[in-house]
Amino acid sequence: MINKTFLFLIFMAFVSCKAQKKINDKIVFTHLNIEQLSKLPLHCIETEYPNKLSQTIGDASYLKTPKELHPAFYGCFDWHSSVHGHWSLVKLLKNNPNAFSKDKFQSILKKIKSNINQINIQQEISYFDDKYNKNYERTYGWAWLLKLTLEIETWDNKGARKLEQNLKPLADLISSKYITFLPKLNYPIRVGTHSNTAFGMIFAYDYAKLNNDTVLLKIIKERAKFFYLNDENCPMDWEPSGTDFLSACLEEAALMKRVLETDEFDVWLHKFLPNLYDKNYTLKVGEVSDRTDGHLVHLDGLNFSRAWCLNEISKGIPALDHLKVIAKEHIKYSLPNLVGDSYEGGHWLASFAIYALDSQY
Numbered sequence: 001m002i003n004k005t006f007l008f009l010i011f012m013a014f015v016s017c018k019a020q021k022k023i024n025d026k027i028v029f030t031h032l033n034i035e036q037l038s039k040l041p042l043h044c045i046e047t048e049y050p051n052k053l054s055q056t057i058g059d060a061s062y063l064k065t066p067k068e069l070h071p072a073f074y075g076c077f078d079w080h081s082s083v084h085g086h087w088s089l090v091k092l093l094k095n096n097p098n099a100f101s102k103d104k105f106q107s108i109l110k111k112i113k114s115n116i117n118q119i120n121i122q123q124e125i126s127y128f129d130d131k132y133n134k135n136y137e138r139t140y141g142w143a144w145l146l147k148l149t150l151e152i153e154t155w156d157n158k159g160a161r162k163l164e165q166n167l168k169p170l171a172d173l174i175s176s177k178y179i180t181f182l183p184k185l186n187y188p189i190r191v192g193t194h195s196n197t198a199f200g201m202i203f204a205y206d207y208a209k210l211n212n213d214t215v216l217l218k219i220i221k222e223r224a225k226f227f228y229l230n231d232e233n234c235p236m237d238w239e240p241s242g243t244d245f246l247s248a249c250l251e252e253a254a255l256m257k258r259v260l261e262t263d264e265f266d267v268w269l270h271k272f273l274p275n276l277y278d279k280n281y282t283l284k285v286g287e288v289s290d291r292t293d294g295h296l297v298h299l300d301g302l303n304f305s306r307a308w309c310l311n312e313i314s315k316g317i318p319a320l321d322h323l324k325v326i327a328k329e330h331i332k333y334s335l336p337n338l339v340g341d342s343y344e345g346g347h348w349l350a351s352f353a354i355y356a357l358d359s360q361y
Helices: 004-015 031-044 079-095 102-115 118-129 140-153 158-184 197-210 214-228 248-259 262-272 298-314 323-337 349-358
Strands: 020-023 026-029
Touching: 026 323, 031 079, 031 102, 031 349, 079 102, 079 140, 079 349, 102 158, 118 158, 140 158, 140 197, 158 197, 158 214, 197 214, 197 248, 214 248, 248 262, 248 298, 298 323, 298 349, 323 349
Parallel strands: none
Antiparallel strands: 020 026
8 A cells, every 4th residue: 555645745756847847848757757657567567466368268278377378468457458568668668768777777678578588479379369369359459569569679779679579470460460350340449448440550550650561551541541531520528438548539530640641631630520620629637536446547548548649630730739738738637646556547557648748749
């Protein structure tokens, strides 16, 4: 149990002018903040229980421990949270190496390497190849696996090359699963939780673009336009639902920002979310009533994901600069709530916070 005094100190470290500074209206972390953020995924990637396996059981042989089933990604309550927990650590080490002592940096890297080794990844591949679990983690976990792969590929670190080599076969498998699945999906899934189609396509698009995965890139562009090009007047007033951690409207817009040319996107967005162009536009943060409830705490995640979408949507479009202020308000509401005595948010929210903060640049 973390006492109230400690929580208050952490809160102040996040939001006071002594622990953060503003550069072009961005929130910038000090080494203290970065170290605190790293503790959350560092703890959870080695925490096997509690665990939600979400598996289909073919026979009694499937009844194994999380670590036996998923030796690479067994912690953090569920598979996808473990994947983006690893992404969080890679991101923090990659972007802020000087925030860690040499010993701490090497210790974290060693833990990542011990999980993402060749043998463990081959077992993960075998699980995805199982006839009863071919659609496992579709498409949320798939997206985070490609996001992790991309982060490692772009990390200028000698140890990252071995991680990249180990992870590539699983990334290739996930790419092939997207290529098979997306053309069969006749209707996009427009929800604020894991199966949201737009979110799953965003990380896959970024991965495909970096890796020159032309087949995957082509399919994502085609299906995004098929799903969303004619959409108009997305009902932002209907959001959020009680347990959303994604905005169906904003994720869709962030995807279309990627696949359309700037002029095309501007025309599309004027039809899809015309209110965003109003400089007085407001968007109330998602309010969490109980952070020990694993579903209600999703709304902290919503605030972070809204922020990264708003920052993405507004990039390069001066008429939408005011959206960055709204993004910052969402981050500031949920940021102090990352550190607490509940595992329900701690096992995944740091990843969302890190990505939201990174979206400012």
